[in-house]
Amino acid sequence: MKSLIRKCPRCHAYTMEEKCPKCGSDTYIAVPPRYSPVDRFRKYRIEELRGEIDGENSGDQI
Structure with missing residues (x-):
């Protein structure tokens, strides 16, 4: 069992x-x-999320 500080x-x-x-x-x-x-x-997460919502695939662009 993992002990946590109290x-x-x-x-x-x-x-x-x-x-x-x-x-x-x-x-x-x-x-x-x-x-x-x-x-x-x-x-970076927001940029990736917006790219997925807009239908873009920002990960493949160079």
Whole structure:
């Protein structure tokens, strides 16, 4: 099973345990969001999507 880092909501400490070793409260999994607003390849995906919608095949052009 994959272990994920956990965060304590009370003292904001990071741990791998289900209970915080500092304050004893329950922790939650601190997983980053899947979507990032800083997307370096967004421009290319939009261009490819527009090419497919317009019926163009932009991948074959040199």
